[in-house]
Every structure is written in structure tokens, then in C-alpha cells.
Amino acid sequence: MGDTVRIGIIGTGFARTTQIPAFLACEGARVVAIASGHRENAARVAQTFNIPHVADDWRELVARDDLDLVSIVTPPATHMEMALAALDAGKAVLCEKPMAMNADETRRMVERAERTGAFALIDHELRFLNGRRRMRELVQSGEIGRVTHIKIFFRNATRARPDRPWNWWSDAKQGGGVLGAIGSHAVDSVRWLLGTEVEEVCCSLATHIKERRDAQTGAMRPVTSDDEALLLLRLAKTDLVEDATGLISLSVVEAGRQDHFTEIFGTRGALRIEERGELWRAEPSGDRWEMVPVEPTDLAPGLLDNGWSRGFTAFAREIVKALREGRRSVEGAATFADGHRVQLVLDAARRAHESGCWTSVNGS
Incomplete structure (x- = not known):
């Protein structure tokens, strides 16, 4: 080339x-x-x-x-x-x-x-935020001991207005919904940060705004995709992950300040990463977070200042x-093989929602 x-x-x-x-x-x-x-x-x-x-x-x-x-x-x-x-x-x-x-x-x-x-x-x-890379290094080096729990929280109100027009995001047949859009990032974060796989998942999906107006026809159309996704995870055992669980809470219809963070808890402390890559650490019996110095990740000209940018x-x-x-x-x-492993978890989550039961992440 x-x-x-x-x-x-x-x-x-x-x-x-x-x-x-x-x-x-x-x-x-x-x-x-x-x-x-x-x-x-x-x-x-x-x-x-x-x-x-x-x-x-x-x-x-x-x-x-x-x-x-x-x-x-x-x-x-x-x-x-x-x-x-x-x-x-x-x-x-x-x-x-x-x-x-x-x-x-x-x-x-x-x-x-x-x-x-x-x-x-x-x-x-x-994955390319400096803070997330540092977080992964600390976890993989055993800095916080054996991992016992990971928590991922995402909230905004981008789709909370009922007058927002219907588009592909409202259509499950086109792949719309917060489970795919944000849940894929969350599952990838679990796998990449911890170096393990999701073995079982329990999931509840919800559609709180059930109709939106078609901008072309003016007619109301049903929303078939989810705007809220709640997942519980059981994680595979590794040298650094033992009897570990996960919680993922995602919503694009919740009012209030937008929030997005990931917390990892271990036997020797905890780590927290925020939207733009700000990294924090807490001691095992500590009652507050202390900032971990990390060089901010660059931002290209003209982009909104957020973690994705x-x-x-x-x-x-x-x-x-x-x-x-x-x-x-x-x-x-993330390779195509990584994307496939994430998709196996998303598929299992949808099956879990339909059955109301814990569901194994099967497939290869």
C-alpha cells in the first residue's frame, strides 16, 4: 500500500x-x-x-x-x-x-x-481511550486482586422525547435498540478488560416509548426495538476472575445528567472509568475514589468531546x-472474531429476555 x-x-x-x-x-x-x-x-x-x-x-x-x-x-x-x-x-x-x-x-x-x-x-x-488501556493493565497485572464483579452503567435521554421521529433505530428488524448499540460495547468491555467470557446471562428488555411518527407519512408507527436493557452476567473462571458476576444497565430514555461508567471490583480494591477516560481507584475498605493519573486521549478537531470521539x-x-x-x-x-463472541452474548440475552430465565452463552 x-x-x-x-x-x-x-x-x-x-x-x-x-x-x-x-x-x-x-x-x-x-x-x-x-x-x-x-x-x-x-x-x-x-x-x-x-x-x-x-x-x-x-x-x-x-x-x-x-x-x-x-x-x-x-x-x-x-x-x-x-x-x-x-x-x-x-x-x-x-x-x-x-x-x-x-x-x-x-x-x-x-x-x-x-x-x-x-x-x-x-x-x-x-478500547483506545488511554484510561481504559490503563485500567486493563491494572486488572491484568493483578493490581486489584481477583475480580469479583463488574458494573457498567449507561444513561442518557437521547430518545426520551416521544416526538422524535421513527427511524431505523426504532425497528428491531433493522437492528435498532440499545442492547445492540450500547450493549455490544458493554459486552466487549467485559471481555477485553477482564480477559474472560460471559458464560450465562439474564436479561430484561423494555420499550418505553411504543410509537413514533413517521417523518415521511406522518403516520404513527410501532417501535419494536428496546430503549432499555438490564443484564446480569456470570463470568467464566480464569486466574484473575473467580465466581465473578456482572451488571449492565443501559437506557436512552432516562432524564437527568448523561452518565456512562464502568466499575471493576476485586479482592484488593476497585477501579472506575468514566465517559472520557477518567480513571479512579478505591482501596478494599475505602469509602472514596482517588484519581489515577492518565494522559488524556487526543481529540480530533471538530468533534464533540466525549469518549466515543x-x-x-x-x-x-x-x-x-x-x-x-x-x-x-x-x-x-476488536477483530471479527471478537465481534462474533459479543454477538453470541447478545443473542443469549435476547433468548433470556424471551424465556425469563438464565441462559447459557452457547456456540463457537
């Missing part, structure tokens, strides 16, 4: 707000093309960021011979088809989370990536560097 990594983007949502500005801040990266099912959206983004090529068919973008990386930033129902096509076209692939609709789809994606030997990653950008700023830089050097992986990044 040459000195410049040529990037094609499919999708105009998170790509516009985060991915494109972060890639453009990377040395040796150029966004060459953007595609959207609504050409006017792609054209608007292309004009904003001076992207030369626009398409309303993602297949046209994947077929281009002037692209090195295809970033898939679309609803989950489209991920498998797009990823398989991009891999078959010889492109490196970055796929948004959740990886796909179910583990049957993610398994096919893993198999295709392995067969082609391609660069294929999932966008779990929170700072994480992707760092992740984009590592992606571009790896491709320029001809590498097929990024150290510490």
Missing part, C-alpha cells in the same frame, strides 16, 4: 459526526468516496468534507479500485452483506457494532475474513498507520 490510505465510507450518520473528521485528522489518510441510500445525504456530507465521489449504491463504492479501506457505518441489518462484498473485493474492512443481526451472520463474516486473510475490525473505539480519534490513527505499514491487524483492536 502507498503512503496514502484511501477510504470509502458507507453511511452518513456516525460517519459524518465522528469517523470522517477523525480520519481526516490522520497523516496519510484520504476519504475518497461516500455512499448512502439517500444520495442527497451523501452529497451533503461530501460537500462538507470535500469528498470527491458520491454514490447512492454501496455496491458501486465497494467496487471502486481506488479504495484501500471500506468503513461500514450503516444499520446492523446491512452489515453482513456489505462486509462480505468488501472482503471479496479485496478491501480492508472496518465494521460498526453490533457486528450483524445474529451469530449466524457474524460467523459467516469471521469465516470470510479468515479465508481472505483480510484486515477486518469492529469499531469498539472505547476521543476513542475513535486514537483508533483511526492506528488503523491508518497499520494499513500504511502493510499490516493486517491493529494491536488491541
